[in-house]
Amino acid sequence: MHLIMEKKETVAIIGGGLSGSLLACCLAKRGFKVSLYERRGDFRETGYLGGRSINLALSERGINALKKVNLADSVLDDAIAMNGRVMHSVAGELSYQPYGKAGQYINSVSRSGLNLKLIELADEFENVTLYFNYKCIDADLKNNTAIFETAEGEKVSVKADIMLGTDGAFSAIRSEMQHTERFNFSQQYENYGYKELEIVPGPDNKFMLEEHALHIWPRGEFMMIALPNPGGNFTCTLFMPYTGVNGLDKLKTEDDVKVFFNKYFADALPLMPGYIHDFFNNPTGSLLTVRCSPWVRGRFALVGDAAHAVVPFYGQGMNCSFEDVAVLDELIDKHYPDWDKVLSEYQDARIDNANAIADLALKNFVEMRDLVGHKDFLEFKHIEHDLCDLYPDKFKSQYELTTFTNMPYRYAWNQGFKNEQLIKAIISEGLKEKLEDRELMNKMFEKYL
């Protein structure tokens, strides 16, 4: 049982997914009276339903936020480190590209396991009350009130001093905000769907592909990826356009799917005994980007996917959401009890960065499904990697800034373009054998970075 410092404002958190449950812990630690309302049943009893992908890549920003509630170590204990990408060519040849320097890796974690840990921790605070089967159906933004429908069909009105919408990409709270004055909003779907499939473990739960890597089968217009799970299996995700030459609409029969997988994923196929069943029985996921502004109306604020759903290709959706929580927590520390200041600085600090990671994630889709399959690109990445290694204080890659630091996403976005100009110049000026010439490189850095 954690210590409650004093009786402060009441906070209602709408949505008990990853952001909501972490937020509940952070605010409870600060002594607020927290009520958390979750649409689904209690996953501790019913098992975990819904949510998007099965596993997620936890990195620095997420870890940094989990440290605030002392949960980072326990989560990382159950994670699998992924040091880089292994690309599988059509012919089954492998190539490798490390994510960063030695010791820099991302962590494959289970969405359900992590959510469970966070809910369990929240429940340990006596100043947190959890409400399951509470579906938010309406909100009165001017009166700090949200309306829920319970499993029994009862309507319950909830009022708190601070109302935080962590209700995900299809947020009911954001829907209400959308009808307020001058609310900017966009929801944009990619013309791609995805199917989750599985690579099974070998005998004794042996990993049948390199364990400490994210695997990619880049095929230009489409791709499959695989992330390792502690059970020895890999969660595979196949991303394809809905329609067209390589469209999901072309895979109508079992034969269509067999021919397609044999042609493009021959090396993985023997490891995927259930792929046909999974292909036809798993739902087709969609890829959504949500942007909005403002994130705050009165005493309501959006946090996590409710404010900024991003496509999964940078592995930053959860990390960005957790960073929202960390920033909000730090601003409470700084400005409490001035909630106007807390909330307005929160959105000022986050909106542009959320737009930046949304753009980075869209850009990375092209990189993953297409570019990583090209020699030129791997050469580019090789130079980038060497520069990171040789000049750790002066040169950081966009991936490093995004994944292994807490620098603003917008900075990573901008710096990435500068890096690109630098590396293009190194190649075009024939300097790629001279990366160790510090004097020369320092001049290049001055010119381009």
Place this chain on the structure above:
Amino acid sequence: MHLIMEKKETVAIIGGGLSGSLLACCLAKRGFKVSLYERRGDFRETGYLGGRSINLALSERGINALKKVNLADSVLDDAIAMNGRVMHSVAGELSYQPYGKAGQYINSVSRSGLNLKLIELADEFENVTLYFNYKCIDADLKNNTAIFETAEGEKVSVKADIMLGTDGAFSAIRSEMQHTERFNFSQQYENYGYKELEIVPGPDNKFMLEEHALHIWPRGEFMMIALPNPGGNFTCTLFMPYTGVNGLDKLKTEDDVKVFFNKYFADALPLMPGYIHDFFNNPTGSLLTVRCSPWVRGRFALVGDAAHAVVPFYGQGMNCSFEDVAVLDELIDKHYPDWDKVLSEYQDARIDNANAIADLALKNFVEMRDLVGHKDFLEFKHIEHDLCDLYPDKFKSQYELTTFTNMPYRYAWNQGFKNEQLIKAIISEGLKEKLEDRELMNKMFEKYL
């Protein structure tokens, strides 16, 4: 009374503004049984309420659509031709830029007068039924049903074979679509508000500024414009950022407003006796761009502002909406009774063009409030104008394509950028005295257009 050809499908039109009432006339002419539902009361009795600006600029696309119901001549009879822009400098100096060649002009028309004419015409068809005070509050997209609330608070469910949402920028039908699978949507507000003001007529309803022009007071970050009305007055609109050095928030007292107008609009001020009253009593308008895709779900389709609200700076909002109606009408002519084809070709033909005019309108805001006040820009426009005159078959300006033709907006957008490269080259290569050299110019056209 117009002739009814035969009994065909029922069509419900949700929204009786400009697009809805024109659409009702077009479809009635084709013999459909049309019901039109309007949120407001019958403007023929109550006077005209709501809607955005008081007057609008009717041009080729709108005229072309009005011809389909033989209303173009009568509307143009009540319009005032505007041949170009008159720019007013801070010192009160005037400069002039024609919109096109001789005989090309845009038409200042009254929104209420035009809507009235369209509703009156619709009412003449015995196969049109008008319902006023019917506010759409919900829709069942799968069952061709819309739910309305009447003035008495009664709820009425309406089902028709074809359901057309012409319910404007805040469309209830589009709101329903937003919650369907993979619906792309964005609403984006500019950081600018506007106030409508008035320049009054002189004795005997004399126009106190040049009658056949759109007047602009370009001030860089902000601007005022004025459009002539048949009564001899001008409707002025002041566009300013909400906040900042030149923000609306700086004009708090009558003195603030007086000082501001004296400084920036001194030549207009004596003609605007009510400006202080109007400034403080008229609502502050906002500037919204709405984009979405698809526009069709089942037998529901969006038409006009419901599908594509644009900012007013190209004078194309109504013209684009009327073009939707014309295109839909032509596709019915072509494919009826294959409604799947009609509706899918309708959205394929319109969505990208609506995005293009949305972008053109945003671009034109910068041109109007800032660029037209600069000599360089006017020189650029001068060369463009001469090229239009000298080479009418080979060179058309972006403005001409947008305003005086029915070519796709996207084509105008693309062509505008090519024109820009051409004219920049003419200037940088010192050819602006050689525009009449046909051989030389033909080479330039080949290179740039």
